[in-house]
Amino acid sequence: xxxxxxRKKVETAPPAVxxxxxxxxxxGRWAKRRGLPREAGHRAGxxxxxxxxxxxxxxxxxxxxxxxxxxxxWRRPEKEVDAIMELLERYxxxxxxxxxxxxxxxxFVGRRDGLTPGLIEKMERLENESxxxxxxxxIALNYGGRxxxxxxxxxxxxxxxxxxxxxxxxxxxxxxxxxxPDLVVRTGGDxxxxxxxxxxxxxxxxxxTGTLWPDLxxxxxxxxxxxYARRHRRFGGL
Ligand code: IPE
Ligand code: IPE
Ligand code: MG
Numbered sequence: 001x002x003x004x005x006x007r008k009k010v011e012t013a014p015p016a017v018x019x020x021x022x023x024x025x026x027x028g029r030w031a032k033r034r035g036l037p038r039e040a041g042h043r044a045g046x047x048x049x050x051x052x053x054x055x056x057x058x059x060x061x062x063x064x065x066x067x068x069x070x071x072x073x074w075r076r077p078e079k080e081v082d083a084i085m086e087l088l089e090r091y092x093x094x095x096x097x098x099x100x101x102x103x104x105x106x107x108f109v110g111r112r113d114g115l116t117p118g119l120i121e122k123m124e125r126l127e128n129e130s131x132x133x134x135x136x137x138x139i140a141l142n143y144g145g146r147x148x149x150x151x152x153x154x155x156x157x158x159x160x161x162x163x164x165x166x167x168x169x170x171x172x173x174x175x176x177x178x179x180x181p182d183l184v185v186r187t188g189g190d191x192x193x194x195x196x197x198x199x200x201x202x203x204x205x206x207x208x209t210g211t212l213w214p215d216l217x218x219x220x221x222x223x224x225x226x227x228y229a230r231r232h233r234r235f236g237g238l
Contacts, residue, residue, distance in 0.1 A: 017225065019063040020056055021181040021204070023196050024049060025188030026212030039083040044214035046087050050095055053137055055218045057102060063136045063178045067196050071111065071144030085119060088141065092122045097129075104135040109174035110143030111151070136178050145198030148174050175200055183228050185221075187213040203235055 024045060031041030049066060056064045069084055096106050108123045115123075123141075152172035156164050161172075170176060180200045184193075189210040193201070207224050209216075 017061050017182045017228065018179050019065065019181040019183075020061050021065040021067070021184045021197055021201075022052065023067045023184065023186035023188075023194060024213040025186060025190060025194075027214060029188070030212040030214040038080055041214060042080075042084055042087055046091060048214050048216055050091075051218070052216060052221060054102075055221065057104060057135055057137075062134070063138070063181075065109070065138035065140060065175065065181060065197065067140045067143065067194075069110075069141050069143070070195055071142060071147050072195065074114065085116065089119050089122060092119075092126055096126055099130065099137075102135070103133045104137055105130040105133040107136060107138050107174075108141050109138045109148065110141045111147060112142070114142055138175055138178075140196065143174075144195045145193070146195060149199055170199070173199060180204065183207060183224075185209065185224055187211050187216055203233070205231055205233065 027041035027045040028038040029041070030044060031038050034040070049068075053064050053066065068088065073084075074081060099106065106126050108127065112120055112123075149169075151174075152169055153162070153164075156162050156168065156172050161168060164172070175197070180202070181197060181204045183206075184197065184201055184204045185207045186193075187209055189208070189212075191208050197204070205228055207227060209220065209224070211220060
């Protein structure tokens, strides 16, 4: 009897998510609704980013990728871009450096050029200190999916590794070394990828919520994960 219940529990257990990715959108609108400057939305968003990433790690999701700044976000006013970069720098100092006890490696995916030398130095130090740890947080900064693919192809060309196949191109991407995302969550209500993980998301499940990023809670994420668990992923099969 006891064995029966135990087996049943295993059978109904939701499929594990080994990689979750977030398009953290809606910070600006969150601030506007409160009559605050957009930068205040990014500050609120950064706190939620920390909470949600830690929650994902706590519930056993080993790889988390977050979209922090796109290759297109440079089109925004300089004041806003500067505020986002300052926020990131502060986060590296105050938050990520404390992740040593969490056994998580931090990897910045995206282009390095265009970022300030001070920020690049901090990013590289953090990557070097955390390399090889069990879980992974990818921070997509100055990231574009098309740009990631083009840089990978050019790298393969320089190394004399063309023509390539899917496996060797995957291995040349910034996100290499971890499984592709199972689930991509976009907050903020827009129904598009905005150039995020174009290659890696070929068979990802998407979840779009109208909730603005700073309003996302662990409870809503639980509901999103329950929805994911009910989906049937076929990967082209039946
Ligand atoms: C996402 O929030 C954060 C970044 C793109 C850096 P937005 O700043 O795009 O917020 P909305 O979409 O304008 O509300
Ligand atoms: C996507 O949000 C990029 C990030 C969340 C970092 P955007 O706000 O830049 O996307 P679009 O411009 O609405 O497509
Ligand atoms: Mg937006």
